[in-house]
Amino acid sequence: MADFGEILETIGDFGLFQKLLLFALCCPNLILPFQLSSLVFNHADTNHHCNADWILQVGPNLTKEDQLNLTLPRLPDGSFSPCQMYVPVDWDLSAIQEYGLNKTTTCTDGWVHNDTIYEATIVTDFDLVCDNANLFRGAQTIFLAGVLVGAVLFGPFSESFGRKRATQIPMVLMLIFTVVTGVAPNFYVYLASQFIVGIAFGGFRINSIILATEWIGVAQRSYAACLSQVLAALGQVMFLAVVYYVRDWRLDQFIMAGPLAFVVIYIWFIPESARWLLVRGRTTDAKEIIQKAAAINKRTVPDSLVEKVLNEKPVERGGIKILFTSRVLRKYFLTITFAWCALNLAYYSLTLNVGKFGLNIFLNQLIFGLSEIPVHFLCMWSLETSGRKVSLMVALIVGGSLCLLTLAVPQSNFIAIAALATCGRFLMNGAGSVCNVYIQELFPTSIRQTAMGLSSTAARVASMLAPVVNMLEIYHFTIPTLVLGSLALASGITAFLLPETRRTELPGSTEEAEGKRKPKMAYSAPGDCEDIKATKL
Missing domain, CATH: 1.20.1250.20 (MFS general substrate transporter like domains)
Known part of the structure; x- marks a missing residue:
């Protein structure tokens, strides 16, 4: 493969072929930040307190403020305790108001989430508060662990089966399990689906950049990595707009799945890396793709160079x-x-x-x-x-x-x-x-x-x-x-x-x-x- 740089110059090292490939591989980076940004917004904590509706049985006409004053202890700063409540008693309302309650306990009947910023997050849906407050941190770690596993799995996979397959399969996995995340009935299904989404995230990122880079000449080689990052930044802003107007984390997952479905359709038409084909000794396949690239770039490949590719031994x-x-x-x-x-x-x-x-x-x-x-x-x-x-x-x-x-x-x-x-x-x-x-x-x-x-x-x-x-x-x-x-x-x-x-x-x-x-x-x-x-x- 000693002459591939010369071949790349001949067919055009940054022509229409490379630009189309670069766009196809970088476009998903508009969507990938949705997955990472969702760790911030979908996991957002809320202003919560213990469910103290028991007192409504003796005082059904109590205002919300009176209900909280009678049933929840206050913290030193004057706010209501988010994880403590007064132990329910079998008294009438006048006795409770006159003598007050002193004995506290943890929340026995669940929580009330009263943060008006979000309609629903995993914190509110799965009650990740108080003793479970650090579980959403664990969910973040699970996703990032999936990204790690994706890099481990799809690195060797790419060497054996090609850069093309190592970019296509992660996108399919990401589409499927983004939807699964949105319908997760409990926290454990959510964790499992996010782990697989993380695998897909990590697998696609490293392989898409390499596939684009191996087709681009030396002067524009940085474009593949930098352009993907530019689009990722735009993706963060796009997701911000989505979550600003759609404050329900499940609906956000389905919105993410829409553009992913579009990517899954066209990603099957991207070409393989000619460099990788030559490394694997698949010179005939490499020749076909090189000729297609030359045709798209409106260039011709000299027969001498084609023969040089065909006769080249794998590195x-x-x-x-x-x-x-x-x-x-x-x-x-x-x-x-x-x-x-x-x-x-x-x-x-x-x-x-x-x-x-x-x-x-x-x-x-x-x-x-x-x-x-x-x-x-x-x-x-x-x-x-x-x-x-x-x-x-x-x-x-x-x-x-x-x-x-x-x-x-x-x-x-x-x-x-x-x-x-x-x-x-x-x-x-x-x-x-x-x-x-x-x-x-x-x-x-x-x-x-x-x-x-x-x-x-x-x-x-x-x-x-x-x-x-x-x-x-x-x-x-x-x-x-x-x-x-x-x-x-x-x-x-x-x-x-x-x-x-x-x-x-x-x-x-x-x-x-x-x-x-x-x-x-x-x-x-x-x-x-x-x-x-x-x-x-």
């Missing part, structure tokens, strides 16, 4: 063994994985805490969503001007520092904290786009998906730990921020160990990935090709 195989026996590749893998873990922990910790920055939860989410749109355009510019290494280091070091700065601001200054947290999340998101591009350029084709799958798996472990890290605030409110900020800073510093891969061809062998490859300058017009000495892949 080396070895999977995970190559990744860890090569000292250089092992260093690259551990460094990029550490960075990806640190930024994921910070990003998801900040995302899941969107309702705790003092401002309205809808306003915070709008700010978070809109702030992500420019970061990826900035990321595309930075990747091509400053390079991968500098972009990653700056994003992680500055982003981690901004997170730590939130601790230096008075906690009553909600606007300043929200601004710093938004900027920190802004940079962590940009660092994620850099990692998505960077990791594909560090490893050869034979283990590219394996390396990305393993690294993504580790990153998903970090994101799965985000709710757990956030729980550490019960010991001190500074602990979660200290953890995520310090790790981001450390990973930014260690990123210095990585090589610069800007404007180099994707490596086709371990030797090339270890540094024995030449830079390949981007060009702006087909006629410039003669002036370029292509590095063969």
